[in-house]
Amino acid sequence: MITGMAGLLLPLLVLALAWWGWGARRAQMGGALPPGPRPLPLLGNLLQLQSGRLDRALLELSRRWGSVFTVRPGPRPAVVLCGYAALRDALVLQADAFSGCGAMAVFERFTRGNGIVFSNGPRWRTLRNFALGALKEFGLGTRTIRSESWRRRLRYDPALLPPRPPSGTPFDPRRLLGNAVSNVICSVVFGKRYGYGDPEFLRLLDLFNDNFRIMSSRWGEIYNIFPYLLDWLPGPHHRIFRNFADLRVFISEQIQRHQQTRQPGEPRDFINCFLDQMDKEQQDPESHFQEETLVMTTHNLFFGDTETTSTTLRYGLLILLKYPEVAAKVQAELDAVVGRARAPRLEDRVRLPYTNAVLHEIQRFISVLPLGLPRALTRDAHLHSHFLPKGTFVIPLLVSAHRDPTQFKDPDCFNPTNFLDDKGEFQSNDAFMPFAPGRRMCLGASLARSEIFLFLTAILQRFCLLPVGNPANIDLTPHCTGLGNVPPAFRLRLVAR
Template sequence: MLAAAGSLVAAFWATFHLRTLILAVVTFLFLADYLKNRRPKNYPPGPRGLPFVGSIFQLDFDKAHLSIQPFVKKYGNIFSLNLGDITSVVITGLPLIKEVFTHMEENILTRPVTLIRKRISNNNGLVFSSGQTWKEQRRFALMTLRNFGLGKKSLEQRMQEEARYLVEAIKVEGGQPFNPHFSINNAVSNIICSVTFGERFEYHDSQFQEMLRLLDEATCLEASLMCQLYNIFPWVMKYLPGSHQTVFRNWGKLKLFVSSVIDNHRKDWNPDEPRDFIDAFLKEMAKYPDKTTTSFNEENLICSTLDLFFAGTETTSTTLRWALLYMALYPEVQEKVQAEIDRVIGQKRQPSLADRESMPYTNAVVHEVQRMGNIIPLNVPREVAKDTDLDGFHLTKGTMLLTNLTALHTDPKEWATPETFNPEHFLENGQFKKRESFLPFSMGKRACLGEQLARSELFIFFTALMQKFTFKPPANEKLSLKFRMGLTLSPVSHNLCAVPRL
């Protein structure tokens, strides 16, 4: 009897101790989270988040750029937002954006590295690297792109040639409904591929089409809720299925694709006659036997090549898809573009970059597509490298900085009809007008390094397509401007009819 009672007391005491231990651990974790994420003195205001996850469930990740806009109304043009253990600050309005990207720029040249991005690229490459790696890789990439045609007639001729291939591929559709997504992707990608890989890929190349599909899927999924949860709870999420696992698999396959191209280059590589970006990088690597003193190593070769492939494919092709969709929805705008093309170029000669000066309306339409398409709505994030004061607030080192381009590109103070597709926003007395409040390529030292290439591609491809086709909605099908949220904002899958112009 006494033994049984003793066992009961021992069991109760053990349970009591276990509950006390659990309670103590939970209390400690909550306290640690509170101390870690409590706002410093004079920090920008913002919504109070939940422990550990912050405001992650206050955002709709299918339209994150829109779900932060009510916070602007509530807290003002600078507010804080906790995303797990990532403290971010969102800046809105042209004066504040200019202040940050001019007077503060030296303090925000760093990229924040989320855990998902660290696993993918680990501070390698061009887009998400920082410090010495970024400086070396950006300088080398700009120099190499120029050496292989950027800003020269030779690259323009490649764009014109690729535009002919694209026109022929679309002509095969015979004016029937088709999805323009991957033919446009392939065409645009071939320009950067000719510089990085030294070759273009046919539109029916199944392996390359699979690479484009993997890139598109990874781009879409990396902004998903599951990927954000991986950034907060990696030790749990790495064992769970979900979109984050697809992202890792896809980038892994893309890296293998680039590695195989690099291996093929090595077989007949001649350091005295570099054919493309990969050859030039291999030559640079050979200068540094001790790879610990430089960023010119195998991993950076793969990541920088992939960054050029991604940035040179995704952003421009997505903008072109928006352009064709807007033309189908705004036939009166399309007619004016075609009238200008017929007047300046005609039907026989191919469009060239020299025509752009004489085609203010077409140029304005391309810019308005970029404004309304808004494909990188919160800009590529920056990180505050040291404690900084901004607009009366104190930003601590490590804060992620997001630029509210969505609000800027729809600011009623800057645009006459902000919610309406209106090329007149970029016209004044019939001439093209630059707008200070138009920042699709960002600004400053970390602005898009492919801006000149992208602007050239957009004009050549868009004008070539408008010259040869009239884009219309399929019969009995209503087109919409619904978008798909990812690393870029792209149109949902849709069909168009490309009716040949006689």
């Protein structure tokens, strides 16, 4: 009897919350939004959107409703931008209007709108300009790594690749790749690297990975729709916030150590730069440079680089296992251009057109953040004959640019010639946007591009990739797809060439 009552009350509670949230949002928005599928009473389009494959469901809806349409995945209406043209016209040609960050409940509860990624208005502009300047001081531009010291660090550092397993032994590359990628951002933010067996470091990586996986699962998807309800229900989503709390403690301890050891005016890393700015503005009551902001900003930099880059690398290895002929062609080009006596360098990219095309195609094919991060309009705008009022919640469906048949040949298939011209030279494409275009472009884009190139070329130069089982049976379907496309777990073998 009690179980039956609970089964009845839970849907009623969901419907009540949906009704309240939907009504409040409609009152706030005022005015019509672009057309879209007819919402069900109270629940909107939630039941029409396949849980776990929201990106595919939105792509399917766009075939009927066009490149700009409205859905209600629960109580809140969202305008979806689908296809290269709509994304370009909004995020690039109207970059200022689409520069706001749309709230995601799972991050909002932790950040409270603080940090670089999830802040808005003057705070966001101030923090972003500061971060861009600080990262450039360390040689990291938004598009290139300019500092020769950073190029040497990435080129020669023996920690570029983690300790390899015994030749031919099957292993899961997740942790090894995560270690290597995270150590690069550690040197930027903390001014230090960690040993690959350091328990503190391993714990940090596991927290980031666990959060990325849960937030990309059905639990993360539903939490962002009904946060107030999910806060009261059991489930793995609660682990996200326990992990966040542990990450906050770790980052706060690093900041305290910097405060005790730093030399003001002589910054060695990003944290020291931020602390120097805090000193300069300590008398300003409206300063955006506070310790809590530093904690959130540090978390943003870590999460944005470590998980997306290591996931891209892991997915890239899985794709190359599936297509050994592509890996063999990359290795042949590396042998001809770089040889095996030295490690690949960033400046080699221009002489490795096929390799460069393969790396771009990996990122296009997997679309590691398929929905991007949501936007919110900072002012009224018009897009493709639709009026969008200030505050509109926008989903920039980045995967739709990567799967746009007007921009790429056979977009649902892995095909490196998407980035090659008729002469076999590398050819860029404006529809390639894994780091999101416009004002909210990922701060670590240049670092991620460099890491993807250097890690994968270093592995392919030294090793043959061997699958565990028949490569024809490898499934490239994401294990989770929500916030991110997470590849299925797999093992491979590395054999020295």
